[in-house]
Amino acid sequence: MSEMDALFAALRQVADRQTVECIENAVMRGSDRDLNRINALAFAKAHHLDEEKTIAALLHAARLGVFEMTWNVLCPGCGGVLDTGATLKTVDQESYHCALCAAGYEPTLDEMVEVTFTVSPRVRRIAAHDPDRLPPLEYYRQIFFSSGVDLPEDFEAIFGRILLEIIELDPGEKAFVSVRLPAQFVIIFDAVTHSAQFIDVQGEPTGERQNLSMVISRGHALSDTLTLRPGPLRIALENHTDRRVVPNICVAGDDLHHLLGSRRPFLTAKRLLTNQSFRDIYRTDTLDVDQRLKITSLTFLFTDLRGSTALYERVGDLAAFDLVRAHFRVLHEIVATEAGAVVKTIGDAVMATFPSPDRAIAAALRMREAMLQLNAEHGSDDLLLKIGIHEGPCLAVNLNDRQDYFGQTVNIASRVQGLADPNVILTTEAVVGDAHVSEILRDSGISSVSRMEELHGIGREVRIFALS
Structure with missing residues (x-):
């Protein structure tokens, strides 16, 4: 093999x-x-x-x-x-x-x-x-x-329509390029060093040759926009780096903007950090201790079991442990299949993240049904799950050798879960206001009742919604 x-x-x-x-x-x-x-x-x-x-x-x-x-x-x-x-x-x-x-x-x-x-x-x-x-x-x-x-297959042909010239310069090499400037905005740009020079071409055309020098280096600072006239231009380009560079001179018009504006979905770091497979594979090798990276929108779901202490007392440690472990296994499976990830467990509580509110709501509804089914299988209502959800900005951090999250959004989600009754999902306005969430709730026949609550440690009232 x-x-x-x-x-x-x-x-x-x-x-x-x-x-x-x-x-x-x-x-x-x-x-x-x-x-x-x-x-x-x-x-x-x-x-x-x-x-x-x-x-x-x-x-x-x-x-x-x-x-x-x-x-x-x-x-x-x-x-x-x-x-x-x-x-x-x-x-x-x-x-x-x-x-x-x-x-x-x-x-x-x-x-x-x-x-x-x-x-x-x-x-x-x-x-x-x-x-x-x-x-x-x-x-x-x-x-x-x-x-x-989303670059088209004929990228070269399309780019060729706006390209005045493109060359290769080896380390230390110097070259002269002659172009005819149109009465448009022109950019000289190198994709290796990201050096750029803007030229605003305007005024009466000229037959006299204009001259421009540009040094391409790693520490290239953006120069002021030059104003030149339409007509011939001789450009002296020098490569002061230890790599080949590929500067191009192009017209920055509608064709370029259309080319750059054609986008498609891609795998973001946020989505990967909320992916269970990623967290399982790269447990401790994601962030440095001192890193604080912003996420503008992440959805947090907290769960906890009500009365778990009484459960251990009532059925005994071994039976209770097996039941709680089954509950954790089901929650992990649901989170993973809804594109989420379990960040951590604290006692009988779970903290999970999702890339969008609709995924968290879908997971919460499935969790509630799964707990009802587990209780039915065991002939008792021992697993009383409380669920709270909130969405907003946060920081991705490294805490206790684990990729974690920090910020008010996390605190609010946790406090909302603390107010939840068993089998009732509590969310905030940021969650139920999402268009995809509204569609899920409508299709599932889920109604919501809102109220204002002052959350401990938050310092202001928050409108929360009970989904039942």
Whole structure:
């Protein structure tokens, strides 16, 4: 058995077999481009696979060494990759600047950090393993743009319509480029160093040659926008880096904006952190102790068993332990199948996260039914589950050697659960106001009753909704 056969045999033991078959076929027969920075959601859609099973299979494949997983910081404006690293620990800057968009951004895990998978060179070598040898436009396609930019198959032809010139410069090399400036906004941009120079071309056309010098370096600072006239321009470009650079001169018009604005869903860091398979595989290797990464929207679900102490007293430690353990197993399964993850258990309580409120509500409804079924099977009402849900911003942190969350959103969710009665799901306005949640409640025939509550330690009244 070859090493590749052994790797995929091991992968089939821990991941969905149909998904593994598609991944193996892609590794064996896919194009080089298809195996670089794989977008898990796009892969699932193209092969008609379940997204959660695809994410889980790729995570297990990365752990086995079939793929290299990368965390890419993105510009929300142009979709370019501003920085990349092998772990989330490399996202350590307070802000990231995009020279192409002339804007700075504080990183959030919602839409600014993507997670992609590239086939390992030990499994199969592809062109992107040597990015400096890629043709210039292929470098832009495979290395600069994120997997969330939906580039067309005829990208080169479309980009060619706005491209005035593109060249390659080896380390230390200098070149002269002559172009004719149209009466439009023009950008000189290098995708390797993210160096940029803006040119506002306006005024009367000229027949006289204009001159411009640009030094491409790692520490390139954005220059002021130059104003030039339509007509001939001679550009002196110098590469002061130790890598090949690929500067291009293009027209920043509607064609470019349309190209950059075509987006598709991708695997965000937020979604991965709320994925049970990820938490199971990468338990302690996610964040550094000092990291505090923002998430603008995450949904928290807390559960607890009412009267568990009396349960142990009534039926004995062994029987109670088996019953509580069965309850934990069911809750874990439901959370995982609803794209969530169990962050931790505290006594008989569970703290879980979901990427969106509708997933949390779907999980809560299933949990309530599952507890009723467990109680029916045991002929008693021993498992009295209390559920509270809230959605909002938070910080992803490392607490007690575990990837955890911090902030007022977490506190509110916990306090809401504390007010819940057994078999009644309590949520906040942020949750029931979600359009997808409203649809779930309407289709399930679930009614809600609201009231104002002053939550301990919050300092203000919060409107909560009881779902029954």
